[in-house]
Amino acid sequence: MHLQHFLLFPFLLGLLFAPEIANACAVCFSSSEETLEAFYFTTIFLTLLPVVMLFTIGYWLYSKHRKT
Amino acid sequence: MTNPSSQSVLFAASEVSLTNRPKRAKPPVSSGVIGMLIFMVTEAMFFAGLISAYMVIRSGIEEWPPWGQPRLPVETTAFNTLVLLLSGLTMGFSRNLLQKQKFQEGRRLLGISLLLGTFFLVAQGYEWVQLLNFGMTVSSSVYGGLFYLIIGAHGFHVVGVLAVLIHAWNRLGASNNPITAEGLLPLQLLWYFVVCVWPVLYVLVYLT
Numbered sequence: 001m002h003l004q005h006f007l008l009f010p011f012l013l014g015l016l017f018a019p020e021i022a023n024a025c026a027v028c029f030s031s032s033e034e035t036l037e038a039f040y041f042t043t044i045f046l047t048l049l050p051v052v053m054l055f056t057i058g059y060w061l062y063s064k065h066r067k068t
Numbered sequence: 069m070t071n072p073s074s075q076s077v078l079f080a081a082s083e084v085s086l087t088n089r090p091k092r093a094k095p096p097v098s099s100g101v102i103g104m105l106i107f108m109v110t111e112a113m114f115f116a117g118l119i120s121a122y123m124v125i126r127s128g129i130e131e132w133p134p135w136g137q138p139r140l141p142v143e144t145t146a147f148n149t150l151v152l153l154l155s156g157l158t159m160g161f162s163r164n165l166l167q168k169q170k171f172q173e174g175r176r177l178l179g180i181s182l183l184l185g186t187f188f189l190v191a192q193g194y195e196w197v198q199l200l201n202f203g204m205t206v207s208s209s210v211y212g213g214l215f216y217l218i219i220g221a222h223g224f225h226v227v228g229v230l231a232v233l234i235h236a237w238n239r240l241g242a243s244n245n246p247i248t249a250e251g252l253l254p255l256q257l258l259w260y261f262v263v264c265v266w267p268v269l270y271v272l273v274y275l276t
Contacts, residue, residue, distance in 0.1 A: 032128060034127040041123065042123055049112065054109065
């Protein structure tokens, strides 16, 4: 067994456990219930907002086109 | 090969078809308005991103505003909010007058609207100076950073739209290449957007 392979195994093992230790996620600063709710709300908000806006504009243009 | 008589018939037929061709219908909505609507969608998403970031960050901090940071001037800004809403209202009235070809009155109301917008901007600037004197800066806390980022982004938009509207206001009465009521509409829409976003930001940043 080469030295490189010998070092590779603990490195890969370390990668498996590192995220739990490092807490490296940019938004994992709080684990409170309020933060979870804020994430849910903003995800829904940011998903639906463009759909609602584009649908409204599209429908408005369609109704204007039908009138003329 | 065709003979001269058949050619003349052909040209005559083409002339008839050209003159009888129906005129191109005027589009129901101008390109400027559609372009501005698309731009406003992107702007709305920009502010939605800022609002979402504010909500998520704030939810993770127990004490809000953080200890040692000044409280925001809620009452003064409420008055300022009314001024901005009034500016949007006068903008709407000026649009009605301009559509009725009453250019002098419409231009006057547009000027009042711009003055109100400028008042809002100056009052916001004064508020910022006061907050900076109290020690609230971009780097003093997350609170300060978010405040200056969100309110600053809105203020930057107000400055931009005001600058373009002042230019349009000058061109409204110009003898050379004047702007029409329809040409002014996209800019007015952008002003309505800036006015409508502000109450949302006020409630979010100042009241909650």
